[in-house]
Amino acid sequence: MASPLAQFEITKIMPLEVAGYDVSFTNSSAFMALTVVLISLFVLGGMRQAALVPGRWQLMVEVFYEFVAKTLTDLAGHDARRYFPFVFSLFMFILFANVLGLMPYSFTVTSHIAVTFAMAFFVFVGVTLIGFIKHGIGFLKFFVPHGAPWYLLPLLILIEVVSYLSRPISLSVRLFANMVAGHTMLKVFGGFVVALGALEGIWGASGIFPVAFMVAITGLELLVACLQAYVFTVLTCIYLNDALHMH
Numbered sequence: 001m002a003s004p005l006a007q008f009e010i011t012k013i014m015p016l017e018v019a020g021y022d023v024s025f026t027n028s029s030a031f032m033a034l035t036v037v038l039i040s041l042f043v044l045g046g047m048r049q050a051a052l053v054p055g056r057w058q059l060m061v062e063v064f065y066e067f068v069a070k071t072l073t074d075l076a077g078h079d080a081r082r083y084f085p086f087v088f089s090l091f092m093f094i095l096f097a098n099v100l101g102l103m104p105y106s107f108t109v110t111s112h113i114a115v116t117f118a119m120a121f122f123v124f125v126g127v128t129l130i131g132f133i134k135h136g137i138g139f140l141k142f143f144v145p146h147g148a149p150w151y152l153l154p155l156l157i158l159i160e161v162v163s164y165l166s167r168p169i170s171l172s173v174r175l176f177a178n179m180v181a182g183h184t185m186l187k188v189f190g191g192f193v194v195a196l197g198a199l200e201g202i203w204g205a206s207g208i209f210p211v212a213f214m215v216a217i218t219g220l221e222l223l224v225a226c227l228q229a230y231v232f233t234v235l236t237c238i239y240l241n242d243a244l245h246m247h
Contacts, residue, residue, distance in 0.1 A: 004191075007108075008112070008180065010027060010112070013029075030107075031101075031107045031109050032115075034100070035093060035109065039092045039093065043061055046061030064088075069084060072087050075238055077241060079244050080237070083130075091230075093119075094119075094228070094232055098226070098228060099226070101183065110179045110228075113176045116176040117176075123168070123236050123239065124168040127242070128243070139243075139246070142242065143157050143160040144156075144157060167239065182221045185217065185221075186221055193210045193211060193213075
């Protein structure tokens, strides 16, 4: 039986090298492209014939739209609505990539730290630039706790700076670790179910219980996949609120 970690291996579909750099089209690239295509089909298809009384497809798109818009407004204020396209795209990409990775013989792009860190780092740089653009050099006051004694400021400022710089690490590792742990667990327990299925003649009707357990675990992993997309989006909105309002 293949290793539970074999599902995370990146394989080359179209080898390509440019100026000494390996830029091959891989299974990860393919599923990222597929994720973007599915999101585009879902959103554009649902709004293709927008109606005052929405159909089921349009209603699903509007539910996602309103959910992200409300989350952004509640956590970052109305000033942050101009950044809605980015936050919505981020949420939809992570959600679709996570759910797509649960399909048989698929690949979970968010199970690689390179992908999750790239998204987290982009959020970190973007939020920092927004903070300096809006507040100028005064954004540095964000690292000075209000009302703190002057003799504790050097230590508190150092803690605040380290905490701020660790944001992309914690944001990326949280998503990456949950995806790797969940998919590894599914693979391990799936192997147990196959092994028990081989003993069907011994276990008889009791073989249904491992299958039911596997269905429950898959449902739990689906919930985690959706929850991690939501958590990533919520933290992005919180960081955006810090940059806009400095509190």
